[in-house]
Every structure is written in C-alpha cells, then in structure tokens.
Amino acid sequence: MITGVTLIGVPTNSSGTDNGVARAPAVLRERGLSVRLAAGGGFTDAGDLALPAPHPVRGPSGLLAEDALIAMISGVRDAVSTARRAGQFPLLLGGDCPVILGALSALQTEQDQVGLLFVDGHEDAWPPRLSPTGEAADCELGLALRLFDADLSPQLREVLPSIRGHDVVAVGCRDADELAAAGAPTLAGQVRALIRPADLAGGAAAREASTLPAPWWLHTDLDVLATADLAAIDYPQPGGLTWDELTRLTVAALTGEGCAGWSVCIYNPDLDPGRLAAEAIIGYVTRAIAAAVSEAEPG
Numbered sequence: 666m667i668t669g670v671t672l673i674g675v676p677t678n679s680s681g682t683d684n685g686v687a688r689a690p691a692v693l694r695e696r697g698l699s700v701r702l703a704a705g706g707g708f709t710d711a712g713d714l715a716l717p718a719p720h721p722v723r724g725p726s727g728l729l730a731e732d733a734l735i736a737m738i739s740g741v742r743d744a745v746s747t748a749r750r751a752g753q754f755p756l757l758l759g760g761d762c763p764v765i766l767g768a769l770s771a772l773q774t775e776q777d778q779v780g781l782l783f784v785d786g787h788e789d790a791w792p793p794r795l796s797p798t799g800e801a802a803d804c805e806l807g808l809a810l811r812l813f814d815a816d817l818s819p820q821l822r823e824v825l826p827s828i829r830g831h832d833v834v835a836v837g838c839r840d841a842d843e844l845a846a847a848g849a850p851t852l853a854g855q856v857r858a859l860i861r862p863a864d865l866a867g868g869a870a871a872r873e874a875s876t877l878p879a880p881w882w883l884h885t886d887l888d889v890l891a892t893a894d895l896a897a898i899d900y901p902q903p904g905g906l907t908w909d910e911l912t913r914l915t916v917a918a919l920t921g922e923g924c925a926g927w928s929v930c931i932y933n934p935d936l937d938p939g940r941l942a943a944e945a946i947i948g949y950v951t952r953a954i955a956a957a958v959s960e961a962e963p964g
Contacts, residue, residue, distance in 0.1 A: 741767025
C-alpha cells in the first residue's frame with residue numbers, strides 16, 4: 666500500500682546521449698508533476714540522480730555506454746533503498762527501461778526472491794550483441810533474468826539483479842513478429858506469464874500479479890500505449906493500449922499486495938514540442954497514485 670511517495674529522476678538514455686528520454690524527468694517536473702504529487706501529502710522529491718556523461722560506444726558486453734549504465738544501476742539501487750528504508754514508495758521517473766535493473770537490485774538487498782510486473786510494448790530481451798541498436802533498453806529484462814551472463818563483463822554482472830522467470834509477468838508486448846524476423850529469442854514460455862494486448866480483458870494482468878512474490882516492482886514503459894495515445898516515443902509499433910486501459914491496469918497493480926515501487930519510462934520530450942504528451946503522462950501518473958493512496962487510507 667502507498668502511504669508516501671518519493672520521486673527519483675533518472676536522466677539516462679541508453680543510446681549514450683544526454684538528450685531525448687534523458688530529458689524526461691526535467692520536462693515533467695517543469696510541467697508540474699512534483700507540484701501535483703505534493704498536493705496529495707506525504708510526498709518527497711529526491712531530485713535527479715547525478716550520472717556520469719555517457720559515451721555512445723559499445724563496451725565489452727556489446728552495449729552502448731556501459732560505464733554509464735553500470736553507474737546508473739548502482740545509483741538507482743542506492744536511491745530506491747534509501748526511499749524504502751524511510752518507509753516511502755519509490756517512483757522512478759526515466760529515462761529508459763534499464764532503470765529497473767537498479768530497482769530490482771535494491772529489492773534484492775531486502776530479500777533474494779523478488780517479482781516484476783513488466784508493462785512494455787517490447788519484450789526487451791535481445792542478446793546485447795544481437796541488439797540492432799546496442800542500447801541496454803533492448804535488453805534489460807534479459808539482463809535481469811541473467812540470460813546473457815557468459816557474454817557480459819565482470820563489472821556489469823556484478824551490479825545486475827538476478828530474478829527468476831517464474832517471478833516475472835510481462836504485459837502488453839507486441840513485438841513477436843520483429844523478434845521472429847530477426848531470429849531473436851522470445852520470452853514466451855520463459856516467464857510466469859506473457860500477456861499480449863489482445864489478452865488483457867478480464868483482469869488477467871492483475872490476477873497474475875497477485876501471484877508474484879513480494880516485494881515486487883511495477884514497471885511501465887509508455888510505448889505500451891498505442892501511437893495515437895502517445896507519439897512521443899522513439900520506437901512506435903502498431904497496436905497498443907489506450908490511456909484508460911493502462912490506467913486501470915496501473916491502479917490495480919499499485920493497490921495490489923506487495924507492490925514495492927514503480928518506474929515510468931520512455932517519454933521523449935524532443936518529440937513533444939507542444940508538451941501535450943507531457944500533460945497526458947502527468948495526468949496518468951497523478952491519477953494512478955491518487956487512486957492507490959485513497960485505497961490505502963482507512964475508512
């Protein structure tokens with residue numbers, strides 16, 4: 666249950682640059698996200714993590730800006746652990762999806778077996794050297810599942826979490842054809858559930874999430890949405906959820922037993938000059954948090 670929220674900005678971009686999605690935390694704050702969250706009480710804005718400048722060169726594991734990735738994972742782990750020790754609910758504002766590696770590492774400082782509700786338009790389990798972009802955002806779920814350890818540098822392996830496929834529910838992925846065309850492996854059959862958008866009716870995701878080991882993390886990659894609902898993302902695909910569908914799913918997750926934190930990622934303000942997408946994201950986050958806090962209040 667959520668009784669207080671700590672907002673942690675993670676201005677990272679797996680492409681090895683400091684623009685695009687890395688600018689999302691600053692832009693969403695400028696548009697009033699912190700002010701609206703603070704109106705609900707019990708809110709702390711921990712600011713943005715100070716991260717090293719990335720360099721867009723593939724490192725020894727095959728990923729761009731590996732040194733910056735390792736530093737980001739460690740920084741997120743420490744920030745989430747600090748919020749959790751203070752009795753707060755950490756809300757990570759990316760940046761892109763590898764922030765979950767630090768979040769899961771933080772939960773694993775509390776206990777070894779943790780869960781993940783992974784809401785994303787992509788499976789994000791490309792082998793790093795097969796990734797067409799070299800971005801860790803292609804690979805983070807596979808990294809968390811430790812599918813690629815034999816090919817990773819010792820430095821990267823050291824900071825990664827290690828979660829079991831049975832403890833992951835993936836929702837909204839719709840890149841099966843792309844994976845098949847590239848000969849990349851799918852997570853179908855390797856995780857507890859992989860729920861495609863067409864199979865979301867009837868609360869399937871909430872039911873599966875209720876079986877995850879506590880504590881578990883909620884991750885939302887906004888490219889799970891249809892492009893008509895959110896176009897300010899780098900890798901759009903056909904299909905996807907509506908804002909209403911995503912909000913219902915999110916509220917059900919946040920009010921579920923064992924949800925220990927939430928990450929929201931992949932908004933690119935460079936593709937949103939009028940900031941209409943920013944306003945939609947702020948509305949989504951604040952409505953979901955308000956509903957979850959209300960659920961936790963007595964009476």
